[in-house]
Amino acid sequence: MSLETARRVLRIEAEALKELQERLDAGFERAVEVLLACKGRVVVTGMGKSGLIGRKIAATFSSTGTPSLFLHPAEALHGDLGMLLAGDAVLAVSYGGETEEIVALLATMKRLGLPLVTLTGNTRSTLAQASDVVLDTSVREEACSLNLAPTASTTAAMALGDALAIALLERRGFNHEDFAALHPGGRLGKKLLRVRELMHAGEALPSVLPSAKMPDVIYEMSRKGLGMTTVIDASGTLAGIITDGDLRRLMQKRRGAVLELTAEECMSGKPVTIASDEFASAALRLMEQRKITSVVVLDGARRVAGVVHLHDLWTLELF
Numbered sequence: 001m002s003l004e005t006a007r008r009v010l011r012i013e014a015e016a017l018k019e020l021q022e023r024l025d026a027g028f029e030r031a032v033e034v035l036l037a038c039k040g041r042v043v044v045t046g047m048g049k050s051g052l053i054g055r056k057i058a059a060t061f062s063s064t065g066t067p068s069l070f071l072h073p074a075e076a077l078h079g080d081l082g083m084l085l086a087g088d089a090v091l092a093v094s095y096g097g098e099t100e101e102i103v104a105l106l107a108t109m110k111r112l113g114l115p116l117v118t119l120t121g122n123t124r125s126t127l128a129q130a131s132d133v134v135l136d137t138s139v140r141e142e143a144c145s146l147n148l149a150p151t152a153s154t155t156a157a158m159a160l161g162d163a164l165a166i167a168l169l170e171r172r173g174f175n176h177e178d179f180a181a182l183h184p185g186g187r188l189g190k191k192l193l194r195v196r197e198l199m200h201a202g203e204a205l206p207s208v209l210p211s212a213k214m215p216d217v218i219y220e221m222s223r224k225g226l227g228m229t230t231v232i233d234a235s236g237t238l239a240g241i242i243t244d245g246d247l248r249r250l251m252q253k254r255r256g257a258v259l260e261l262t263a264e265e266c267m268s269g270k271p272v273t274i275a276s277d278e279f280a281s282a283a284l285r286l287m288e289q290r291k292i293t294s295v296v297v298l299d300g301a302r303r304v305a306g307v308v309h310l311h312d313l314w315t316l317e318l319f
Contacts, residue, residue, distance in 0.1 A: 009143040016139040016152040031133040040087035042068040049150040050093040057161030065174035073101035092118045097125020196276040199297045199306030210264035231267045236303040240267030
């Protein structure tokens with residue numbers, strides 16, 4: 001019985017989204033233009049369930065490059081009207097379009113000259129009539145078996161809010177760098193970390209000159225603890241790398257004679273490298289593809305900037 005109910009709810013909400021998609025017209029483009037032209041913040045407002053959807057829309061706007069805040073309409077009538085400023089735009093969410101607390105804000109919106117975009121299921125409502133752009137979020141039925149609790153209608157409103165946010169993101173040219181700047185913490189922030197933020201650099205970078213004797217090379221590898229060392233010439237240019245695996249293979253082949261060799265004679269001359277401004281996830285993908293545990297990081301001038309190790313990426317839980 002519960003499984004049947006779940007399927008029915010999902011079917012009704014999916015159908016509501018499909019009908020919403022088919023109903024979209026030039027009004028959506030006008031809404032995007034209004035919000036894009038906003039010089040202040042997009043102030044989202046709504047009561048009850050619509051208010052909860054409005055909070056999510058405001059959060060999505062803010063995280064994708066459109067400065068936004070949520071204004072509770074009832075609180076606005078009791079002192080928070082000062083949150084509305086000239087230059088803002090208002091996005092109202094009200095399925096019936098007659099929410100008293102939002103209607104009561106119309107005079108202030110008009111006095112400040114704020115454009116109003118409304119998501120509503122009633123395009124003939126008071127809010128719709130007062131709006132610069134109306135987006136129809138009507139649904140044939142709610143998923144609630146009583147056809148009362150906002151379910152399909154709130155799904156439609158939230159999805160349309162997401163559509164507006166992503167359309168604005170694309171129009172603003174919001175990119176990975178912008179997203180990373182707004183998401184420094186949590187799993188998203190970790191995925192957007194740059195290689196330069198994780199690499200072993202400076203004194204932590206294992207490096208030897210091409211002329212270094214192998215005892216010194218082995219000491220450097222042991223001291224830095226990354227299982228490898230870079231071989232860098234006097235100009236800072238990467239000449240090659242030597243790994244634990246290289247050492248084992250040399251020992252098997254040359255035995256004790258290895259200690260008489262130089263780094264240049266033992267190194268791999270074409271190591272895998274990555275740019276310092278690449279994402280950490282790109283470094284992980286490169287290591288998986290090449291079946292290696294470390295990558296040399298190069299700066300913009302192709303000089304050695306550091307080394308990023310597989311263990312550094314494990315701690316980010318990117319797997």
